[in-house]
Structures are given as structure tokens and as C-alpha cells.
Amino acid sequence: MTPPYPRIVHALAPGPAGGLESVVQMHARGWADLGGEVAVALMLDAGVPLPAGWEELQGAGVRVLSHRLPPRAYLRERARYLEWVREFRPAVVHSHGYRADLIAGSAAQALGLPRVSTVHGFTGGDWKNRLYERLQLRAFRRFATVIAVSRPIRERLVRQGLPEERIAVIPNAWAPAPPSPRGPARARLGLTDTDFAVGWVGRLSAEKGADVFLAALAAGAGQDAVPVIVGD
DSSP states (O other): OOOSSOOEEEEEOOOSSOHHHHHHHHHHHHHHHTTOOEEEEEEEETTOOOOTTSHHHHTTTOEEEEEEEOTTOHHHHHHHHHHHHHHHOOSEEEEESHHHHHHHHHHHHHTTOOEEEEEOOOOOOSHHHHHHHHHHHHHGGGSSEEEESSHHHHHHHHHTTOOGGGEEEOOOOOOOOOOOOHHHHHHHTTOOTTOOEEEEESOSSGGGOHHHHHHHIIIIITTTOEEEEEOO
């Protein structure tokens, strides 16, 4: 009997926290809740502990595979992906981030498996990062489907020559936890009950635009507001 949902491996090199990591955790947990078999294959730098949130997936029915490697051990990383994929036997490999797109994607191709990638964004940065992103874009031409989380990302993929019929736009979903009570939440942020707060939430890196938030406040957009930045 064919299972109702295909078996999936999500491949990524997770950071300590972030949108990509949260989305993958949510997808994996949701797939398991539906009765699908799912694994997350995590590549970590040597000496780095497993970031928060991943161990908890085990109790939700998600298989968590992790391995630590020294920098630039790309052949060993590919060999580990090959081992995991052969063992888990997924119907599709879903990669996240240019490192997994290139290396886990190569392993999936070698085993004749369909490849899907979710493009969570492009950060640019130094020449090395831009080179990796260029290689990632070239690799996408051989993927079954590439998921863009926004229309601007889709437009960039099209400009780079990716066939439109193989791009799907699926904005990030969010499974909210119960909100904190108002009083303790404001106290934790140093706010009084009467403060008019204007908030910004995100990773503190250039592409997230915290500088735009601060510039708007400096220009008078929030003269009576207490600015709150939540991020790392």
C-alpha cells in the first residue's frame, strides 16, 4: 500500500536560530503530524552543539540526523549525505541554503532522487558568499522544483534563467505559540503599561533593514514611541 505522504529528508546547515531554521522545524513537525515520514539532516561545524529546537523534534516523530565536520570538508559532507539518504530512502530531498543545495543536492542527484529547494533569501556579502550563491543558482537548473518564499525572490530566479514553470511561490507560514501575557512581556522589554512601543524583530544583519527602522524613527515617524528591537 502506498503511504499517503512521501518520505522526505530536509537537508541544511543550521545556524543557532533564524527564520530558515524555524520554518524547517515547523514543516518537519507538521509532516510528521500528518502521518508522513520525515528526517532532518543537519551539518554542523566541529565542536558546535546542536542548536535549540532540533532535539525536541525527535519526540514529535521526526528523525534527527546530525554530523560535525571541520571547515571545507565538502567530500566528507557529501559522503555523509549519501549514507543518510541511502539509509532513510526518501522519495525527495528538500534542501535549504546554498550549502545544502550544492552538497546534499549533489548526493540526491547521484542517487537519482528528485530535489526540491526552498530559497529563503539571498544575503550577498563578500566575494566568497556571492560565488556560492552563483553556484547555487546554476545548480537550481537541475532541481525538480524551487520554492521562493516571496515574489522578489521568484523574479530574481527568473532573471537568472530558471524556468518559470519550475518555480513555486510559497510564503513562509507561521504556527504561533500562545502569546505571553501583556504585563510580563512588557516588563521583560523594559516597558511601562502606558509606553507606546514600536517594534522591530529580526536577525541583526544588513539585509534585514534594522537601519531603515531606526532612520524612520530619527526622521520623526515615531516621536512619541519607545523603539524596541528584538533580535541577535
